[in-house]
Amino acid sequence: MILDRTMDATDRLDCRQYNLSALQLAHLLDGDIGDRNPKNLEKEIQDTAIQLDKRLQYLIEDICILYEQGYLNKENWPVGWDQLSDLNRNDNLYDPPLGIVGASQETMDYMSMAMHLGHVCRLLYSATAPQFDSEMAALGFLIGLRGGWLSEDWRAESSQKLLKVLPEEGLKADIFEMPSSDTSKGLADVLRQVDDSFTKEDIVQDEDIELRNRLEESNLTLTPTVFEYAEEMLVTADFPATSPVIEGVVDQTTANHELKKAERLADQLIQDIDSLVHHNYRGGEAIQVFWAIHTTESVEDNDDIVGSVDTKKHQVSKLMTDLCGRESPWDLRPVIVDGQFGIKKTNYGKLIAQLLTAESDDKKYAVPPDNEIYDACHAAILGESDDVRQELMNEVLSEVEIDT
Numbered sequence: 001m002i003l004d005r006t007m008d009a010t011d012r013l014d015c016r017q018y019n020l021s022a023l024q025l026a027h028l029l030d031g032d033i034g035d036r037n038p039k040n041l042e043k044e045i046q047d048t049a050i051q052l053d054k055r056l057q058y059l060i061e062d063i064c065i066l067y068e069q070g071y072l073n074k075e076n077w078p079v080g081w082d083q084l085s086d087l088n089r090n091d092n093l094y095d096p097p098l099g100i101v102g103a104s105q106e107t108m109d110y111m112s113m114a115m116h117l118g119h120v121c122r123l124l125y126s127a128t129a130p131q132f133d134s135e136m137a138a139l140g141f142l143i144g145l146r147g148g149w150l151s152e153d154w155r156a157e158s159s160q161k162l163l164k165v166l167p168e169e170g171l172k173a174d175i176f177e178m179p180s181s182d183t184s185k186g187l188a189d190v191l192r193q194v195d196d197s198f199t200k201e202d203i204v205q206d207e208d209i210e211l212r213n214r215l216e217e218s219n220l221t222l223t224p225t226v227f228e229y230a231e232e233m234l235v236t237a238d239f240p241a242t243s244p245v246i247e248g249v250v251d252q253t254t255a256n257h258e259l260k261k262a263e264r265l266a267d268q269l270i271q272d273i274d275s276l277v278h279h280n281y282r283g284g285e286a287i288q289v290f291w292a293i294h295t296t297e298s299v300e301d302n303d304d305i306v307g308s309v310d311t312k313k314h315q316v317s318k319l320m321t322d323l324c325g326r327e328s329p330w331d332l333r334p335v336i337v338d339g340q341f342g343i344k345k346t347n348y349g350k351l352i353a354q355l356l357t358a359e360s361d362d363k364k365y366a367v368p369p370d371n372e373i374y375d376a377c378h379a380a381i382l383g384e385s386d387d388v389r390q391e392l393m394n395e396v397l398s399e400v401e402i403d404t
Contacts, residue, residue: 012058018051085109087116117141207234207241214250220263223375225384229253262381264402265393266374272329273352277367279322284315290323291365293336293343294353323349332401347395354389 024045026032033041066072072080086109103111118141126132204210211230215222230253239245253259279286292305305316320343325334335349345353355373356365368376379385380393 013051013054018048018055018058020045020048024048084113087113114145204241204243204246207246210241210243210246211249214246215253218250218254220254220259221266221371221374221378223371223378225375225378225382226253226259228384229259229378229382258381259378261397261402262377262393263374265397265400266370266377268333268400268402269352269355269373269377270370272333272335273355273367273373275329276323276335276352279319279327281315281318281322284309284312284319286319286323287365289316289319290335290349290353291356293320294345294349294356298342346399347392348400351392351396354392 020028021044023034023036024041026034027036027041028045063072070076074080118138121137121141122132122134125137208231211234212222212227215227215230220226230249233252234241234246234249237245237249276290277287288309289305292309296305309316320336320338323330323334323336324338325331333348334346335352337344337346355368355376376385376389377393380389383390385393
């Protein structure tokens with residue numbers, strides 16, 4: 001096991017903050033408060049109780065560190081097992097049964113430490129968990145017993161940093177598959193399934209390639225924004241990049257409701273931009289009329305743009321009427337509106353105009369590749385584009401009927 005060198009011993013609380021003092025114990029067991037104010041003593045006990053998580057965390061850390069450094073072996077602690085198998089304070093709060101049918105005294109002594117720990121787990125679960133599920137708690141205990149997450153097994157360190165120091169042949173992770181619920185009827189069955197459910201999984205050597213391949217096979221369009229979103233999720237995961245972990249990241253990405261909406265909007269934009277580019281009336285092109293409205297500062301009527309397009313006045317009038325909602329698909333998603341204060345683009349029209357805007361300054365529109373449209377929608381929905389685009393996207397999604 002490779003110890004976490006980021007752990008800082010100075011971060012630990014003073015043990016007096018999370019251990020019950022002799023006076024606190026006396027008060028809890030016998031009601032004795034000595035010369036202390038009972039309210040102050042109760043407050044101290046409450047403060048100690050809510051630090052119990054620290055006490056458990058420190059105990060787990062201490063045992064693992066002492067084991068790793070060899071302080072728990074027979075050479076350094078020759079009477080260790082005798083002491084651990086005789087944990088007895090003659091207190092019926094946590095004493096195990098005096099005997100179990102079919103178990104010898106030697107067996108009872110061997111099991112006593114595990115029974116103490118199991119009983120403590122039961123108290124914590126029943127007192128703090130949303131519900132006490134004894135089978136699930138027992139299963140967790142059994143997984144811990146079978147894990148062997150110590151010096152011979154690196155699973156306890158599951159961060160990506162650890163992969164850099166492991167030899168290539170050691171790049172393995174154990175993935176546990178939950179046994180079926182009916183196995184909880186017998187601990188022997190559960191124990192066997194725990195053993196059977198630990199299956200070896202290779203760590204993906206080039207996780208970016210694997211992630212990219214899985215995303216390409218998904219129901220989302222792979223764009224730079226989607227890849228960065230999934231990659232960040234993978235990097236921040238608390239598990240090594242095994243194939244099941246990568247698959248889980250892909251599943252979580254493709255299940256993102258907002259990304260699904262962005263994907264459908266992009267599908268619609270691609271279709272509608274294509275319709276806009278190819279729609280015409282007697283030789284007059286709808287895209288010219290739309291672009292003239294976009295690039296003209298103020299359009300009060302048809303005459304304001306007739307001179308800027310290669311289209312006659314009656315053609316401009318017909319095409320503007322179409323884009324206002326007379327023809328499909330503009331009947332569902334109009335791109336311009338002829339209102340009281342002139343002819344203006346709808347929010348959906350503004351979004352299309354943004355996507356058509358070329359990088360050059362010659363005011364010529366350019367139809368972007370499909371992938372750029374998908375990426376623009378993904379970026380806006382995930383908060384990766386500028387505020388103007390994000391606000392416009394939100395307005396469009398609230399106003400426009402999107403085909404599903």
